[in-house]
Amino acid sequence: MKRIFFVYGLLSMFLTAPVWAAGDAAAGKLKTASCAGCHGQDGAGLPNLGPQLDGSDWVTGSEDRLVKILIHGLTDPIMINGKSFTPLAFMPGLGVNPAIKDRDIADISTFIRANWTNRAAQVTEATVTRIRKETSNRSAGQMYSQKDFPVKK
Ligand code: HEC
Secondary structure, eight states: OHHHHHHHHHHHHHSOOOOOSBOOHHHHHHHTHHHHHHHOTTSSOBTTTBOOOTTOHHHHSOHHHHHHHHHHEEOSOEEETTEEEOOSSOEEOSTTOTTSOHHHHHHHHHHHHHSTTOOOOOOBHHHHHHHHHHTTTSOTTOOBOGGGSOOOO
16 A cells, blocks of 8 residues: 555656646656656766766767657666666666656656756657657567667767
């Protein structure tokens, strides 16, 4: 029962979404509360939990890649800013949660791309909708890994 309330608590953070077309950083800030549990409030990462979001090329680089991993999750060692990072766990995707809409993922992406020292363009809801469609052949819980995003030599 406790567990159900916990899940409900997490969900309710995502249910108060406003309905603007372009990603909204202020709304995204509220919706990234759960991300901070692994990545830190200051975006610097937390030891053994999640790597940095501040100054990470996964955040400020390709918006398609960012949206893909937010929807489907990410696992196994990755390269962040040219350095190898080996996670102790994986990052679950938000796509399996029907309460999290494309709008929410746009807001979250927009917020992390514009917060701390990051200064990358906003992500629109239409982009998230497109990527969700393009990747709809992935099964639930099928996470991405670095091999899906070959590092350019
Ligand atoms: C349960 C812990 C956890 C939560 C919650 C979580 N992440 Fe992650 N995240 C991880 C881990 C672990 C990795 C590294 C995965 C890997 O190396 O394969 C990661 C990787 C990432 C990356 C790519 C690497 C980087 O740091 O730039 C981004 C971007 C990201 N997460 C964003 C988010 C956002 C946004 C949220 C909230 C919606 C979130 N994460 C919630 C654990 C988490």
